[in-house]
Amino acid sequence: MVLEEEIPRFAAWIGPAVIRYLFAGGLVALFAAAIAWCVQAVLHGPLAAGDRVYRGILAGFADLAGMSPRRVWALARLAVQESLRRNVLVVLAVFAVLLLFAGWFLDPGSVNPGKLYLGFILGASNLLVCCVTLLLAVFSLPADMKSRAIQTVTTKPVRTSEIVLGRILGFAGVGTALVALMGLAGWAFVVRSVAHSHDVAADDMVEVTDESGAVTGFTGRTSLDRGHRHRVTLDANGQGVAETGQGHRHSITRVGEGTKATYDVGPADGLLEARRPLRGSLRFLDRDGRPSTKGISVGAEWSYRQYIEGGTPAAAIWTFTGVTPEAFSDGLPLEMIVRVFRTHKGRIEEGIHGTVQLRNPATNLRSEAFPIVAKEFTIDTLLVPRRLGTVLADGEVKEIDLFTDLIADGQVEVWLQCLEPGQYYGVAQADFYLRAGEGSFAFNYAKSCLGIWFAMLVVTALGVMFSTFLAGPVALLAALSVVLIGQFREFIARLFESQVTGDATIVPGGGPIESLYRIATQTSITLELDPTPAVQAMKAFDTVLLAPMRLAAGIFPSLSALGTGTFVAEGFEIPFDLLAAHAAETAGFVLAFLIAGAFFLKAREVAS
Amino acid sequence: MVKTGAATSRGAAETDVVVETRNLSKTYRDFWGRRKKVALKPLDLEIRRGEIFGLLGPNGSGKTTTMKLLLGLIFPTSGEAFVFGREATDVTKNERIGYLPEESYLYKFLDAEETLDFYGRLFDMPADERRRRAAALIEMVGLTRDRKRQLREYSKGMTRRIGVAQALINDPELVLLDEPTSGLDPIGTREMKDLIVDLKARGKTVIMCSHLLADVEDVCDRIAVLHQGELKELGRVDDLLRVTGVTQIRANGLSAAAQDEIRSVLARHGAADVEIGNPRTTLEDLFLEVVRDSQARPGRRARASDRETG
Numbered sequence: 001m002v003l004e005e006e007i008p009r010f011a012a013w014i015g016p017a018v019i020r021y022l023f024a025g026g027l028v029a030l031f032a033a034a035i036a037w038c039v040q041a042v043l044h045g046p047l048a049a050g051d052r053v054y055r056g057i058l059a060g061f062a063d064l065a066g067m068s069p070r071r072v073w074a075l076a077r078l079a080v081q082e083s084l085r086r087n088v089l090v091v092l093a094v095f096a097v098l099l100l101f102a103g104w105f106l107d108p109g110s111v112n113p114g115k116l117y118l119g120f121i122l123g124a125s126n127l128l129v130c131c132v133t134l135l136l137a138v139f140s141l142p143a144d145m146k147s148r149a150i151q152t153v154t155t156k157p158v159r160t161s162e163i164v165l166g167r168i169l170g171f172a173g174v175g176t177a178l179v180a181l182m183g184l185a186g187w188a189f190v191v192r193s194v195a196h197s198h199d200v201a202a203d204d205m206v207e208v209t210d211e212s213g214a215v216t217g218f219t220g221r222t223s224l225d226r227g228h229r230h231r232v233t234l235d236a237n238g239q240g241v242a243e244t245g246q247g248h249r250h251s252i253t254r255v256g257e258g259t260k261a262t263y264d265v266g267p268a269d270g271l272l273e274a275r276r277p278l279r280g281s282l283r284f285l286d287r288d289g290r291p292s293t294k295g296i297s298v299g300a301e302w303s304y305r306q307y308i309e310g311g312t313p314a315a316a317i318w319t320f321t322g323v324t325p326e327a328f329s330d331g332l333p334l335e336m337i338v339r340v341f342r343t344h345k346g347r348i349e350e351g352i353h354g355t356v357q358l359r360n361p362a363t364n365l366r367s368e369a370f371p372i373v374a375k376e377f378t379i380d381t382l383l384v385p386r387r388l389g390t391v392l393a394d395g396e397v398k399e400i401d402l403f404t405d406l407i408a409d410g411q412v413e414v415w416l417q418c419l420e421p422g423q424y425y426g427v428a429q430a431d432f433y434l435r436a437g438e439g440s441f442a443f444n445y446a447k448s449c450l451g452i453w454f455a456m457l458v459v460t461a462l463g464v465m466f467s468t469f470l471a472g473p474v475a476l477l478a479a480l481s482v483v484l485i486g487q488f489r490e491f492i493a494r495l496f497e498s499q500v501t502g503d504a505t506i507v508p509g510g511g512p513i514e515s516l517y518r519i520a521t522q523t524s525i526t527l528e529l530d531p532t533p534a535v536q537a538m539k540a541f542d543t544v545l546l547a548p549m550r551l552a553a554g555i556f557p558s559l560s561a562l563g564t565g566t567f568v569a570e571g572f573e574i575p576f577d578l579l580a581a582h583a584a585e586t587a588g589f590v591l592a593f594l595i596a597g598a599f600f601l602k603a604r605e606v607a608s
Numbered sequence: 609m610v611k612t613g614a615a616t617s618r619g620a621a622e623t624d625v626v627v628e629t630r631n632l633s634k635t636y637r638d639f640w641g642r643r644k645k646v647a648l649k650p651l652d653l654e655i656r657r658g659e660i661f662g663l664l665g666p667n668g669s670g671k672t673t674t675m676k677l678l679l680g681l682i683f684p685t686s687g688e689a690f691v692f693g694r695e696a697t698d699v700t701k702n703e704r705i706g707y708l709p710e711e712s713y714l715y716k717f718l719d720a721e722e723t724l725d726f727y728g729r730l731f732d733m734p735a736d737e738r739r740r741r742a743a744a745l746i747e748m749v750g751l752t753r754d755r756k757r758q759l760r761e762y763s764k765g766m767t768r769r770i771g772v773a774q775a776l777i778n779d780p781e782l783v784l785l786d787e788p789t790s791g792l793d794p795i796g797t798r799e800m801k802d803l804i805v806d807l808k809a810r811g812k813t814v815i816m817c818s819h820l821l822a823d824v825e826d827v828c829d830r831i832a833v834l835h836q837g838e839l840k841e842l843g844r845v846d847d848l849l850r851v852t853g854v855t856q857i858r859a860n861g862l863s864a865a866a867q868d869e870i871r872s873v874l875a876r877h878g879a880a881d882v883e884i885g886n887p888r889t890t891l892e893d894l895f896l897e898v899v900r901d902s903q904a905r906p907g908r909r910a911r912a913s914d915r916e917t918g
Binding site for chain 2: 039042043059063066068070071073074075077078081082085147148149150151152153154155156157158159605606607608
C-alpha cells in the first residue's frame with residue numbers, strides 16, 4: 001500500500017503536536033480577540049471595547065468551567081430526538097440501496113475484489129455519515145433561532161458551552177449509531193460478497209512426473225467462478241494450493257486415486273486479512289554502485305516510487321531493525337510490491353527478473369541471491385529460510401544461519417536488484433516489509449470504522465460551531481469550505497511555497513488569478529508568462545489571496561487524513577500509533593470548535 | 609474583576625430590589641454598525657420583591673426589548689441591568705427566574721412530560737424532583753389527560769398552559785410573563801390572572817407585559833408605560849388611575865327630585881352611605897391619554913397636572 005509518510009510513534013508525536021496545537025490555538029484566539037476589540041471599539045470606543053472583550057473572555061471561560069453534565073445530557077438528548085424527528089434513519093435505507101447497487105455493479109472478477117468492496121463500503125459509509133451529521137449540525141441551531149425555541153433554553157441557567165457541547169454530543173450520538181449500523185451491515189456484505197470457492201475437476205488436473213516416470217505432483221486449474229480461476233499445484237501427496245490470484249488463494253487436497261480422485265477446495269484465503277508489517281528504511285545505490293538517497297525518476301509526476309536500473313549495480317536497500325528469532329522463528333516472510341518501468345517490451349508475459357539478497361550490515365556477509373519475477377499489482381512473497389547459503393569467493397556455496405550470520409543486533413539489509421538491462425524496478429519504502437504477524441480482520445475493520453467516527457465527530461463539531469453564528473445554508477457552505485481547504489491543505493501549502501519562491505516546478509500554473517488568466521487565454525501551465533507589470537501585479541495579488549488560504553490550510557482538519565480505510569482495503573493492520581494520533585487530532589479539533597462555538601454563541605444576541 | 613465585585617456588593621443589598629436598570633438603552637444596528645432603530649431610550653427602573661409589575665405600551669414601544677434585556681437575550685447598548693444584584697447577562701441569575709415568552713416557543717416534538725423533564729434538567733434538578741414538579745405543574749395547568757401528546761397537537765391555549773408550566777418548573781422567585789393571557793379563552797384568562805395573584809401571594813415577583821389593559825389593571829401593583837422606547841409613566845396603579853382635583857360623590861337611595869339640589873340638600877334629605885372622594889378613570893383611558901400626549905409632545909414625560917385637569 002502507499003504510505004507517503006512514515007507513521008511516527010505516538011509517544012514521540014504527541015509532545016510536539018500539543019505544542020503546535022497550543023501555538024496555533026493561541027494565534028487564532030489572539031486574532032479573534034483583536035477582531036472583537038476592533039468591532040467593539042467602533043461601537044463603544046477603545047477603552048470600553050477592551051473592557052468588554054476582557055469580560056467576555058472571562059465569562060466565556062467561566063461558562064466552560066461551569067458546565068453541568070445533566071444539562072449537557074439534556075441538550076444532547078434533545079438533539080437526538082430532533083434528529084429522529086427529522087427522519088435521520090432514512091439514511092440507512094439509502095445505504096441499503098447503495099449495498100444493492102454495489103452487489104450488482106462491483107466486479108467480483110476484479111484484480112482484488114476484497115479491496116474493491118471494502119473501499120466502496122467504507123467510502124460510502126464515511127460520506128453518508130458525515131453528510132447526514134453535517135446537515136443535522138448546521139441546521140439545528142438556526143432552526144431553533146428561527147422558531148425562537150432557543151429563547152426558552154437560554155433563559156434557563158444554561159451556558160453557551162453546554163448548548164454547543166450538547167448538540168455536538170447529540171448529533172455525534174446519532175452519527176455513532178449510524179457508523180455502527182452501517183459498519184455491521186457493510187462488514188456482513190463484504191464478507192458474504194467475497195466468500196467463494198471453486199471446483200476442481202479430475203479432467204482439469206494432470207500428473208507431473210520426473211525423468212523416471214515417478215509422480216512428483218499434480219497441476220491443473222480450478223473452475224471459473226466469480227470471474228476468475230486459479231492455477232493449481234499439488235505435491236505428490238495431493239496437498240497444495242490454488243495459486244494467488246485476485247488477491248487470494250485456496251488450499252486444495254486431493255482425495256482418492258486415479259480417475260476417481262476428487263479435490264477439496266478450501267475457502268478464499270488472503271482476501272480479508274490484517275497483515276502486521278515490520279517496515280524498514282530505504283536507501284539506494286545508483287547505476288555505478290554509489291550510495292544515493294533517491295533512485296531514478298522515470299518521468300512519472302508522482303515521485304513516490306523511485307526506480308533502479310536493470311543490469312547495473314543499482315540497488316534498492318531496506319534496513320530492517322528488531323528482527324529477532326522469537327518474532328520470526330520460521331524465517332523471514334518478506335512481502336514485496338515491485339513496480340516495473342519498461343524501456344522495451346521484452347518478454348511481456350513473463351514479468352521482469354531480478355534478485356533479492358540479504359546482507360549483514362556489520363560483517364558485509366551476503367546470502368545467495370533469491371530470484372524473483374516482478375508481477376505488477378500483486379504482492380510477491382518470499383520466505384527466507386533459517387538455513388540458507390552464501391556464495392564464497394571461489395564460487396562455492398556455504399550454508400549459513402539466518403540469525404547467526406546475517407542479522408546483527410536485530411538488523412538486516414535486504415537488497416533488491418533488477419537483472420534485465422533497459423528495464424527498471426520502481427519501489428518505495430513501504431513496498432518491502434517483513435510480515436511480522438497477523439491481526440484480526442474484524443478488529444481491523446472496526447478500527448477503520450473508528451476512523452469514520454473520528455471524521456464524523458470533526459464534521460459535526462465544525463457544523464455546530466458555524467451554526468452558532470451563521471444561518472443554516474451559509475453554515476453548510478462554510479463547513480464545506482473548511483473541509484475542502486483541509487482536504488487540499490498539502491497542495492495549498494505547496495502552491496503558496498511555489499508562489500512565494502517563484503519556483504514554478506513546485507506547482508506549475510500559478511495561483512487562482514493566474515490560473516484563471518491561463519484558462520481564459522488557453523496558455524499552458526508549463527509556459528512561463530512574460531514578466532510584464534500586469535503579470536507581476538497578478539502574481540502579487542495571487543500571493544495575497546493565497547496567504548490566508550495557507551494559514552487556514554495549516555489549521556483546518558483533513559478528513560481524508562483521519563480515514564484508515566486504505567489500510568483495511570489493502571489488507572494491512574491499522575497501527576495503534578496512527579489510531580491514537582487520529583484520536584488526539586479529533587479531540588483537539590472538537591475542543592477547538594467547542595470553545596469557538598461557545599464564544600460565538602455567547603457574543604450573539606439570540607433574540608435580536 | 610471590578611464588575612464582579614460590584615455585582616457581589618449589589619447581591620448583598622438585594623433583599624428588596626429584585627430588578628434594577630440604570631440608563632438602560634438599546635439601539636439596533638445593521639451589519640455595518642449603522643443605527644437602525646432606537647428600541648429603548650435610557651431607562652431607570654426598580655422592581656421590588658413581591659410586587660406585580662406591568663409593562664405597558666403599544667407595539668414597538670420597547671416593553672419586550674426591556675424584558676429581553678432583563679433576561680440577557682439581547683445586550684444593552686449602554687447602561688446596566690441587574691437582576692437579583694447580578695448582571696442581566698449572567699446566566700446564573702436564571703436559576704431564580706421563570707420566563708413565559710409571548711408565543712410559548714417550545715419544542716413541538718416533545719410531549720408535556722418530556723418538555724417539563726427537559727427544562728427541569730436545564731435547572732440541574734434531580735430526577736425525583738423533576739418528576740414531582742412536572743406532575744404537579746401538569747395537573748395545575750389542567751393537562752393531565754394530554755400529557756403524553758406531542759405539543760404539535762396542542763391548541764394555542766394548551767400550548768400557553770404548558771408554557772406557563774415550564775416557566776414555573778424551578779419554582780422561580782421572579783416570573784417574567786410576556787403577554788400571559790394572549791391566546792387564552794375567558795376562563796383561561798381568569799385562571800391566568802388568578803395564578804399571577806397567587807404567585808404574588810406566595811411572595812414571588814412578577815413582571816408582565818400585556819396589551820390587555822383590563823388584565824393589567826386587575827392584577828398589577830405598579831405599571832410602567834412605555835412609548836417609542838421611552839418611559840412615559842411609572843407608578844402604582846391606584847395612584848395613576850386616581851383623578852385628583854375632582855370630587856366625586858356617590859350615593860344610594862336618592863329620589864329624582866333630590867338630584868337637582870343634591871349639593872345643598874344632601875345632608876338635609878338624609879341620604880345614606882354618602883361617599884366623597886376622587887373619581888377613578890380606567891387604565892384604557894389613561895393609556896390612550898399617555899400615548900396621545902407622547903405623540904403630541906415627543907421626548908417629554910407625561911405631566912400629572914395635565915391629567916388632573918383633563
